[in-house]
Amino acid sequence: MPRRNQGTEPVPVRVRAHWVVLTAVLFAVGLALTVQGYLHHLAGIGNDSVTPSDSAAAVPDTVTHGGPLVDSRQGVVRTAGPPDHTLALTFDDGPDPVWTPKILDVLEKHHVHATFFIVGSAAIDHPELVQRIIADGDEIGVHTLTHADLGSAPAWRRQLEVQGDQEVLAGITGQAATLLRPPYSSENDAVADGTWAAMQAAANQGYLTVLTTKDSEDWQRPGVSTIEKNLAPSGAQGQVPLMHDGGGDRAQSVAALDASLTTFADRGFRVTSVGEAVGITSMRGASAAEQISGTAFVWGLRLSEWAVTAISWALVAAGIVTVVRAVLVIGFAARHRRAARRIQAAGRGRRRTQVPIRPDITDPVTVIVPACNESAGIQAAVRSIAASTHPVEIIVVDDGSTDGTADLAEALGLPNVRVVRQENGGKPSALNAGLRLASHEIVVMVDGDTVFEPDTVRALIQQFSDPRVGAISGNTKVANRGGILGAWQHIEYVVGFNLDRRLFDLAECMPTVPGAIGAFRRDALLQIGGVSNDTLAEDTDLTMSLCRAGWRVVYQDDARAWTEAPASLGALWKQRYRWCYGTLQAMWKHRGAIFQGGQAGKLGRRGLGYLLVLQVLLPLFAPIVDVFSIYGLVFLDPVRIAALWLGFLLVQFFMAAYAFRLDNEPLKPLWTLPLQQFVYRQLMYLVVIQSVVTALAGVHLRWHRMERYGSLRVPPAQNQS
The missing domain is CATH 3.90.550.10 (Spore Coat Polysaccharide Biosynthesis Protein SpsA; Chain A)
Known part of the structure; x- marks a missing residue:
């Protein structure tokens, strides 16, 4: 510590850099808190029911009555679906540290692949599961960064949600996805104007939208037998069944999946991923720029989470x-x-x-x-x-x-x-x-x-x-x-x-x-x-x-x-x-x-x-x-x-x-x-x-006196109790 100089007049000392530092620190903390608040508190995973809408006037008939794979990237709307006796099995809302590994084990047991539409915030928390999905030969699609409803989100948030999820995928696996499933979506005839606008915006970024033809409704946990019934094909037509590996207790989903895969095999159905079912390559190696950007994005989110965790413990202390x-x-x-x-x-x-x-x-x-x-x-x-x-x-x-x-x-x-x-x-x-x-x-x-x-x-x-x-x-x-x-x-x-x-x-x-x-x-x-x-x-x-x-x-x-x-x-x-x-x-x-x-x-x-x-x-x-x-x-x-x-x-x-x-x-x-x-x-x-x-x-300060006001009066003595 420096010694002070003696005197009675203040010496102007301007140390402004620390206010810049303080502002920067508070901005960084505020940014970290905002990021974590956005990731974990503005949206949630659990209830995957379809958002009701009164209007579908802008949705083309091609989409409403077409196949579950929707492609409008060239300005012309085309749809497709799996061929007969083919099931493109899909899972939403993961990865989950408890249920995703169990589901992967069941898929491996039956020697089948599936498509996992991951949520970016969950993937950041469990990157090892995302890597395992790829290592097992399964397919990954985009399911937004925070499981946000794209149909009701403004344009800036749609961009952030879709691109953010892609950045997470590139940062963790070094690969990029082409398939997208909007949260709270369902079958073709349930697509409303808001969801269609989000699908078109995603198509402009190169995405194919994957809807479903068989909703297991396992998110409601109706019972294993009911889930099996919901998944069962009614004929030879190819289907895109929807299940969940995250968002809550998926014990019924795991049990129903195991039993259903046996049933599908007995009935002669091939179970595979969406890309394999329709004959497209849905994932590609991310470019160097995409990997650098994705890695930085992932580490930024992780650092913000660590910062918030540290602040939370410091607040407790x-x-x-x-x-x-x-x-x-x-x-x-x-x-x-x-x-x-x-x-x-x-x-x-x-x-x-x-x-x-x-x-x-x-x-x-x-x-x-x-x-x-x-x-x-x-x-x-x-x-x-x-x-x-x-x-x-x-x-x-x-x-x-x-x-x-x-x-x-x-x-x-x-x-x-x-x-x-x-x-x-x-x-x-x-x-x-x-x-x-x-x-x-x-x-x-x-x-x-x-x-x-x-x-x-x-x-x-x-x-x-x-x-x-x-x-x-x-x-x-x-x-x-x-x-x-x-x-x-x-x-x-x-x-x-x-x-x-x-x-x-x-x-x-x-x-x-x-x-x-x-x-x-x-x-x-x-x-x-x-x-x-x-x-x-x-x-x-x-x-x-x-x-x-x-x-x-x-x-x-x-x-x-x-x-x-x-x-x-x-x-x-x-x-x-x-x-x-x-x-x-x-x-x-x-x-x-x-x-x-x-x-x-x-x-x-x-x-x-x-x-x-x-x-x-x-x-x-x-x-x-x-x-x-x-x-x-x-x-x-x-x-x-x-x-x-x-x-x-x-x-x-x-x-x-x-x-x-x-x-x-x-x-x-x-x-x-x-x-x-x-x-x-x-x-x-x-x-x-x-x-x-x-x-x-090490800045030296001189002594300075306080301004006096002349308000002092000798008060009467007080009595102590």
Whole structure:
């Protein structure tokens, strides 16, 4: 990770390639999903009944009263059929992994051949069966890519369905077919205008259409004897019997075929394929171009299927992670709250308890306020800290402000406030300057856009009675929570501080003490060399350094600080971009903690692992989730997809509601939670994507400050339940 440059003005950094990459990835995923949705959800194999039609006015009498093999390739309609005592046996809707091999075995047993009209989507799933059909000497014809009704399909889909099936055949076998059977077709007199138009379009591409003269109706599974009866020739005339090797349970078809072939042989009928029956060569070797195109087509469809399968499993994993996270954070938050209540009860002497009672921390503390162009809120911040019920020394470090921030702080004339001016060096430089001037062992750091409640400092520092504690995180609250953007950030803060931080506290892997409110042992800070300027998230870097040095970092929920949140999407983007990028820098810097023991190991294996999964990997996967959701609404069951989305939303709602309850916050802002999933969530994952790409590209970012609005007021103290 690159080091940041110090300064107060943003440096325009334009990393646009990653948006191109993201767009390309989403397009590829969307294409894969569309392809799979088309192949598996727009049409289905199973019911092979003839599509009813009221009109056959355009169908020539030659077709209606002719033979089952229809040829209109030269503009003149001709028909033909098998000669007497010849059966051109045909099978539709395969290949099927269960029934096609059984049917092939029966054909081989009786030493006969047949014609298999394959569905392209099924052939891609079972290419070995298509190859076996050819190897056994049987014939293959086109039955469309997805078993679509060509009679009702628009021209573009007819082309795609027929050509797509041919591409699949060429890609798998290296051969091309001439015979075509439209799905849902039957005998000649059942051909309607739509089907005839599709037959003509196929003829223009060089196809012969094969209808049937004997429909076994085995797709209805009427019983073996009925199928045999339907197949039985009524005279010596040649026939084209129709059976099915796919589309459902074909056990009756297999049994009836075995018995019927014996009957046909006994009656002197020759059973063969359509091409052999009428004396034509129905298959040819595909050209090199056709084979290349077919292979590419097949592999493209396979890759799309693999991509969808991978995404589906990733969605399952993401769902499991989401549920596990909800259970963990709520469980740990409840446990943290019970522990805090026991300590409070022990300290107040309300009941006997085994919790050790430690004396209150009453020593004065030093509060460091780094400030650069904080004129909008510096006076409210300093006044609120000076009004603390705990004795404080306040050091305001003006870091090269140009808006009179230092003058405003000095104008307050407060006796316990010291204003120090320095050239602009960045926030870490200002914090280190304040640290050098600190008079007390406990140091509180607070941003210049933050105000404290009167009891905040006292509540914040009490856990320092435990000598293992090196830093304490307070509870940051959004002050300007009006409007929907403010409500969304308010929800995020409440959930983050009251669920995630409680989990981090009990798991002893706190990754961040926020810059808005944090308390530190001065010796611990000096031990790690003060505040580092290696990252844009100096608070996260500092906290991780303390953990790696063996110090415990804890959370104090009733130590509240009120801060201004961004009031526009642009300002929010800049703030979160810096936070996320800095967090990635800190994670990379402290990656060695994974292999350490003690507090460092807990940070590495628990804290960094949590951040990696929840704040990096899941957001990176989130755009694909959104694309998949659209896919589900279009191609899958919309009700089921909506139910899954509502389930996810309910998990988020219950987590937020519990966090609000812990923080004594009214639940009213939670009405914005559903809307948050459509705007705020997308903004956050786009921030993560840009941060990750920027970090991987090694682009240097400079520090920049958030716009201030001057909305800070010292709120009244809240009572914790």
